[in-house]
Amino acid sequence: MGNLQISESAELEEAANGPPAKKRKLSKASDEVEAQVDTKENTNAKKRGKQLNVFESPAVITMESSKAEGHVIAVTGEDKSIRVFEVASNGSLKQVSQRAMPKRPCAVVITDDDSTIISADKFGDVYALPLLPEETSAEAPSAEEDSKTGSQTPEPAAGRFFKPAANEFTIHSVRNRKALENQKRQTNWPKEKTDPTFEHNLLLGHVSMLTDLLLTTRNGRKYIITADRDEHIRISRGMPQTHIIEGFCLGHTEFISRLCIPAGRDDILVSGGGEDELYIWDWLSGKLLSKAALRNHVDSAVRDASPEAGSKKPTVSGIYHAKASVQDSRDLIIVSCEAVPALFVYCLTAQKTLEHHQTVSLPGNALSVAINTVGGASQMLVVSVDCIHKPNFAKERRDQTVPCPSLVALSITDKGLSEVSPLLFAAVKDEGAVSEKELAKLPNLLYNIENFRKREGAPEEE
Amino acid sequence: MAGPANKRQKREEYKSTSRTDGTTELPKKKFYRQRAHANPFSDHQLTYPSSPDAMNWGPYYPAFVQQLPEDNAPTEPSETVDVSTTKDDSTLTTNQIRKLTQDVEVADIGCGFGGLLVALAPKLPNTLLLGMEIRMQVSEYVQERIKALRAQNPGTGLYQNAACLRANTMKFLPNFFKKDQLSKIFLCFPDPHFKARKHKARIVSTTLNSEYAYVVRPGGIVYTITDVEDLHNWMVQHFEAHPSFERVPEDEQEADECVQVMRTETEEGKKVERNKGPKYVALFRRKEDPPW
Ligand SMILES: C[S@@+](CC[C@H](N)C(=O)[O-])C[C@H]1O[C@@H](n2cnc3c(N)ncnc32)[C@H](O)[C@@H]1O
Numbered sequence: 001m002g003n004l005q006i007s008e009s010a011e012l013e014e015a016a017n018g019p020p021a022k023k024r025k026l027s028k029a030s031d032e033v034e035a036q037v038d039t040k041e042n043t044n045a046k047k048r049g050k051q052l053n054v055f056e057s058p059a060v061i062t063m064e065s066s067k068a069e070g071h072v073i074a075v076t077g078e079d080k081s082i083r084v085f086e087v088a089s090n091g092s093l094k095q096v097s098q099r100a101m102p103k104r105p106c107a108v109v110i111t112d113d114d115s116t117i118i119s120a121d122k123f124g125d126v127y128a129l130p131l132l133p134e135e136t137s138a139e140a141p142s143a144e145e146d147s148k149t150g151s152q153t154p155e156p157a158a159g160r161f162f163k164p165a166a167n168e169f170t171i172h173s174v175r176n177r178k179a180l181e182n183q184k185r186q187t188n189w190p191k192e193k194t195d196p197t198f199e200h201n202l203l204l205g206h207v208s209m210l211t212d213l214l215l216t217t218r219n220g221r222k223y224i225i226t227a228d229r230d231e232h233i234r235i236s237r238g239m240p241q242t243h244i245i246e247g248f249c250l251g252h253t254e255f256i257s258r259l260c261i262p263a264g265r266d267d268i269l270v271s272g273g274g275e276d277e278l279y280i281w282d283w284l285s286g287k288l289l290s291k292a293a294l295r296n297h298v299d300s301a302v303r304d305a306s307p308e309a310g311s312k313k314p315t316v317s318g319i320y321h322a323k324a325s326v327q328d329s330r331d332l333i334i335v336s337c338e339a340v341p342a343l344f345v346y347c348l349t350a351q352k353t354l355e356h357h358q359t360v361s362l363p364g365n366a367l368s369v370a371i372n373t374v375g376g377a378s379q380m381l382v383v384s385v386d387c388i389h390k391p392n393f394a395k396e397r398r399d400q401t402v403p404c405p406s407l408v409a410l411s412i413t414d415k416g417l418s419e420v421s422p423l424l425f426a427a428v429k430d431e432g433a434v435s436e437k438e439l440a441k442l443p444n445l446l447y448n449i450e451n452f453r454k455r456e457g458a459p460e461e462e
Numbered sequence: 463m464a465g466p467a468n469k470r471q472k473r474e475e476y477k478s479t480s481r482t483d484g485t486t487e488l489p490k491k492k493f494y495r496q497r498a499h500a501n502p503f504s505d506h507q508l509t510y511p512s513s514p515d516a517m518n519w520g521p522y523y524p525a526f527v528q529q530l531p532e533d534n535a536p537t538e539p540s541e542t543v544d545v546s547t548t549k550d551d552s553t554l555t556t557n558q559i560r561k562l563t564q565d566v567e568v569a570d571i572g573c574g575f576g577g578l579l580v581a582l583a584p585k586l587p588n589t590l591l592l593g594m595e596i597r598m599q600v601s602e603y604v605q606e607r608i609k610a611l612r613a614q615n616p617g618t619g620l621y622q623n624a625a626c627l628r629a630n631t632m633k634f635l636p637n638f639f640k641k642d643q644l645s646k647i648f649l650c651f652p653d654p655h656f657k658a659r660k661h662k663a664r665i666v667s668t669t670l671n672s673e674y675a676y677v678v679r680p681g682g683i684v685y686t687i688t689d690v691e692d693l694h695n696w697m698v699q700h701f702e703a704h705p706s707f708e709r710v711p712e713d714e715q716e717a718d719e720c721v722q723v724m725r726t727e728t729e730e731g732k733k734v735e736r737n738k739g740p741k742y743v744a745l746f747r748r749k750e751d752p753p754w
Contacts, residue, residue: 123662125669155668155703205669207502207632207662221754230633231512236672237754243705244751245676248636250513454505 059445062107066114071096071131073108073117080104082119084132097133099198107213116239118203120210120226126203128239133198155202203242206232211273211452212259218266218284225269225283227256229452233271235283247286252279255452260319262331264376268352270333272316274453278335280352292346292354294335301342301359305391314340315450322371322378324414332357332416334381336366338447341391343369343383345416358416363404364391367446371412378412380420386446388439394447397439473599481606486613491575494603499653500596502632502663510634517638520560523590525622528561566590566639569677570648571631572665574729576604578650580611581727583624585719589645593626594638601628632665635673642679646720649697651730654690666697668704675706678748683710687724687743689734694742701746710745718745 058076065072065087072085072093081100085093103121110117110131120126208228215238216223222238223246233249233256236242254274261269261283269283276295281288298314318336331348341362346354364385372380387404390396398404410417476493511517520527568586570578573593583591595601604626611621629638652665661667666686674684684707686697701707715721725731725741734741 155700202668204672205667207670232636234636241752241754243672243675245641245672247641248513250637251516253512 061445062105064108064110064117066110066131067112068114071110071114073110073131075105075108075119077104082108082117082129084117099129099133099200100196101127101200102196106210109213109215111215111239112217118213118215118224120213122209124206124208124210124228126205126210126213126224126226126242127200128203129198129200203239204234204236204245206230206234208232209452211255211257211449214259214261214269216261216266223284225259225261227259227271227273229255231256231273233259233269233281233283235286247284249279249281249283249286249288251288254313255454257449257452258316258319260321260333262321262333262348263373264323265331265348268348270319270348270354272314272319272335274313274315274450276314278316278319278333278346278354280348280354282352290351290353292356294337294344297344297356297359298337298340298342301340301344301361302392304361305341309392313453315447315453317366317449318369320369320371320381322373322381322412323376324378324412326376328414330414332378332412334369334371334417336369336383338449339365339386339389339392339394341365341385343381343410343417360410360417360419362391362408364398365389365394365446381410381412381417383408383410388442389446394443394450484613486610488610489603489606491603494599494606496597496599500630502596502630508628508630508634510629510637512637514636514638514640514643516559518559519562519566522592522625522627523562523566523622525619526562526564526590528563530560562590564590565643566592567644568592568646568648569594569631569639569644570650572596572649572652573604573626574651575600576607576626577728577732578648578724579604579624579626580607580621581723582720583621585723587619587623589623591624592638593624594629594631595626596628596630598628601626632663632670635677639677641676644678645682647674647678647682647684648720648724649684649686650724650728651688651734652686652693654688654693656692664693664696666700668700671700671704671707675704675748680748680750682748683718684746684748685720685724685743686745687728687731687741689730689739689741691740691742694744698744701744706749706751707746708749710747715743715745721745 058078058081060074061077063072063074070087072087074083074085075081076083079100080103081098082105083095083099084097086096087093101119101121103123103125105119105121107120108117115131117129117131118126119129203224204226206226206228208230210226210228212227214225216225217238224236224238224242226234226236228234231250231252231254233252235246235248237244237246249269249271252271252273252275256271256273258273259269259271267282267284268289269281270278271281272278272294276293277291278294279288280290280292294314294316295311299311302309302312315338316335317338318334320334322332322334324330324332329350333346333348333354335344335346337344341364343360343362343366345357345360347357349355362383362385364387367384367386369381369383371378372382384407385405387406388397388400390398409420411420473493476490480487481489567589568582568591570582570591570593573579573595576593579591579593593601593604595604608621608624608626615621629635649665653663655661655663678684684701686694686701688694688697698709702709710718721743725743726735731741
């Protein structure tokens with residue numbers, strides 16, 4: 001059962017970026033879709049055999065596909081790995097590389113030329129690594145190679161092998177002596193042990209957990225935009241000058257979880273996180289243009305689904321852009337929130353404000369959204385729905401005897417979103433029972449953004 | 463258990479009885495001691511502005527607040543403003559914030575007990591200096607120290623240009639300063655964090671240097687000093703490797719009046735002096751950004 005989610009998100013991500021095989025698939029009969037899903041499950045988890053079980057192999061936490069549609073990259077959380085899969089013409093996936101990063105990646109993107117993966121991690125660092133590792137990557141890169149490949153925020157070569165040589169004679173304060181004593185108690189040097197041996201260049205870093213990452217181009221210049229749990233949106237120059245910070249978009253008062261630059265409106269950035277509002281920025285100048293209410297729409301969606309549910313702070317899990325046709329002047333911004341059974345559709349106006357257009361209610365909590373856009377026209381939106389937990393709830397299970405579609409397809413027209421058929425995708429068959437213990441882990445996997453929220457009244461250090 | 467509670471009680475007692483407004487008596491350090499290390503990665507209960515524009519600097523530099531035409535009778539600033547109670551600016555909107563006549567231009571990062579600030583303030587009377595310290599008690603001590611010094615020198619404007627606030631600079635520097643705002647940053651006797659695992663806690667790193675480059679204007683200087691040779695080498699390597707900085711040559715370094723102050727006036731520097739330890743100094747100039 002748990003596997004459902006993973007395969008779905010795999011499907012969705014690919015549909016979003018539109019490899020031809022998947023595009024065709026969207027309009028195909030549901031039995032074929034099912035076959036595809038099975039193929040992937042088998043590739044994804046060869047060793048699992050028939051008894052599919054999401055928890056035996058690391059769970060995929062985020063995915064991306066290359067522009068040329070030949071590759072899919074997936075991040076598995078438990079082993080901090082970036083995995084690259086080749087997409088075969090029949091849509092099946094074959095893993096061709098697995099690289100364990102120094103810290104768990106939170107967001108990954110592929111550069112426009114498909115050459116490089118950019119990964120933002122839990123400790124705030126952003127790395128660039130080639131889409132596929134060099135054949136001879138078994139050796140550790142030498143210091144010269146490091147500088148040749150142009151670490152974008154150059155680290156001193158000697159820094160890697162830094163060993164403190166302080167001793168009692170070079171230390172003059174109680175404070176430092178204590179630090180040295182601590183150091184002596186430490187027997188090994190984990191940094192060297194865990195340093196990856198494959199090519200990876202540090203581009204930039206925050207001292208905070210990174211939550212989202214965008215690459216964009218404006219006036220012919222490339223930028224990297226990063227968002228963190230401490231309310232910062234940072235604008236850095238693109239490669240190879242990523243050490244230069246051009247500016248910040250500051251004003252959020254809670255964590256930021258998602259960023260979106262609408263295609264064709266690339267001066268605008270929409271951001272959301274743990275706040276009651278969405279923010280709209282002129283990101284290059286760092287100027288806040290407007291805010292759009294989210295909380296009231298979430299509240300009414302929540303009330304519609306379960307009248308007894310109280311008001312809760314929204315936790316934005318996705319911000320997406322769609323446009324019904326190239327001619328249509330309206331840009332739609334579609335927002336999902338954790339443990340909320342609805343999508344919130346806004347129009348991005350010419351005045352650069354977001355106007356709430358519609359709320360689309362769903363049979364279960366929205367998990368992930370994919371939009372199929374061809375030549376600037378968005379045709380279909382597919383959203384995966386949590387069939388295990390009750391609408392509005394992250395932990396409480398729903399009655400499993402009542403059927404619930406795991407995917408809902410919506411068509412995108414100049415009027416907004418309208419439901420096509422919840423049955424376009426048949427629910428993936430449940431293969432093998434998942435134990436209670438494993439099911440209990442699901443909420444953490446599906447709803448982890450809420451954890452970014454800072455706890456009030458965290459203890460003060462003495 | 464009685465120990466710490468007792469200590470806290472004494473501390474509160476001292477603060478409420480002896481630290482009255484307008485006191486000229488310098489604060490006693492023993493009531494402001496705090497465990498040596500604060501974790502720069504944890505959330506704490508920090509107060510910080512959501513952006514530099516949202517920062518209400520008035521209470522920190524009351525003598526530099528812009529006078530509005532309707533302010534016919536300006537009051538004695540140092541007596542009316544209590545930094546410790548007006549710190550939270552969250553209730554003020556950006557338009558309610560009284561602007562300063564000039565921006566802060568010098569930051570002492572990890573200022574400790576404020577020796578450098580207090581020594582530099584009279585030497586740079588036309589510049590606003592800010593000490594930033596993560597340990598709450600220590601930052602309060604510096605605030606009290608500056609208040610007492612201002613009260614000791616009424617009418618002179620002395621020490622009006624120095625202030626201290628509690629901040630975790632590793633996370634929130636851009637919340638306080640705009641791009642190119644600072645002309646000088648001091649990093650005096652930073653915590654060495656010897657363990658390799660803890661290197662990310664160092665105040666100088668590859669990625670943090672980009673933030674220093676962001677807030678320091680081209681031509682501005684980052685000053686470093688330490689008694690730990692390894693840390694000195696670490697800082698030199700990381701700043702030299704960073705394309706936004708270049709090392710200031712020694713003759714220029716020694717001609718800089720701030721360098722002498724930095725060597726002798728910080729609390730850590732004095733300890734090293736007493737122990738006849740070495741002091742390693744290095745200065746780095748912020749270069750112009752390359753075209754792109
Ligand atoms: C060894 S003391 C040096 C104090 C002072 N600069 C001197 O020379 O006397 C280092 C100081 O940096 C402070 N500190 C460490 N990390 C910090 C951070 N992230 N933000 C602000 N202060 C920090 C510590 O609390 C400590 O007071």
